[in-house]
Amino acid sequence: MVGPSLASIVGRKAASLPGYPYSAALRGSGIIWDAPSLDKWLAGAEQDVPGTLMPVSIEDTRTRADIIAYLQSSSAVLDKNVALTASHGNAVSSVP
Numbered sequence: 001m002v003g004p005s006l007a008s009i010v011g012r013k014a015a016s017l018p019g020y021p022y023s024a025a026l027r028g029s030g031i032i033w034d035a036p037s038l039d040k041w042l043a044g045a046e047q048d049v050p051g052t053l054m055p056v057s058i059e060d061t062r063t064r065a066d067i068i069a070y071l072q073s074s075s076a077v078l079d080k081n082v083a084l085t086a087s088h089g090n091a092v093s094s095v096p
């Protein structure tokens with residue numbers, strides 16, 4: 001997996017998964033992941049957090065909204081203790 005697990009990402013502090021080798025930039029960002037912060041990140045991660053290791057920008061607003069809705073729904077499902085794994089980084093298309 002290229003990037004960190006995105007399971008339960010919504011509501012989590014950026015760069016807070018133990019064991020993942022985050023950039024100093026993301027660790028120092030102070031971001032809490034919610035819909036607005038995810039939208040800004042996905043629109044241009046390298047502009048949002050200069051020095052990040054995630055080389056991704058998604059121009060289309062609707063596409064970003066769809067991805068964020070998916071991340072919110074998988075975070076909510078996990079809160080109900082239903083096993084579900086959101087992974088990412090192998091390809092953008094790995095996020096339905």
Ligand code: HEM
Nearest residue numbers: 002003004014015016022023026052053054056089092095
């Ligand atoms: C729709 C696609 C994607 C979404 C929604 C997404 C989302 C995220 C989020 C929310 C984080 C922060 C995780 C945290 O704070 O624990 C992150 C980090 C990261 N992602 Fe992605 N990502 C996507 C695609 C990609 C792709 C295609 C790559 C690699 C080619 C990638 C590589 C990374 C890396 C390396 C990090 C750690 C960044 C750092 O430490 O500065 N991501 N991603």
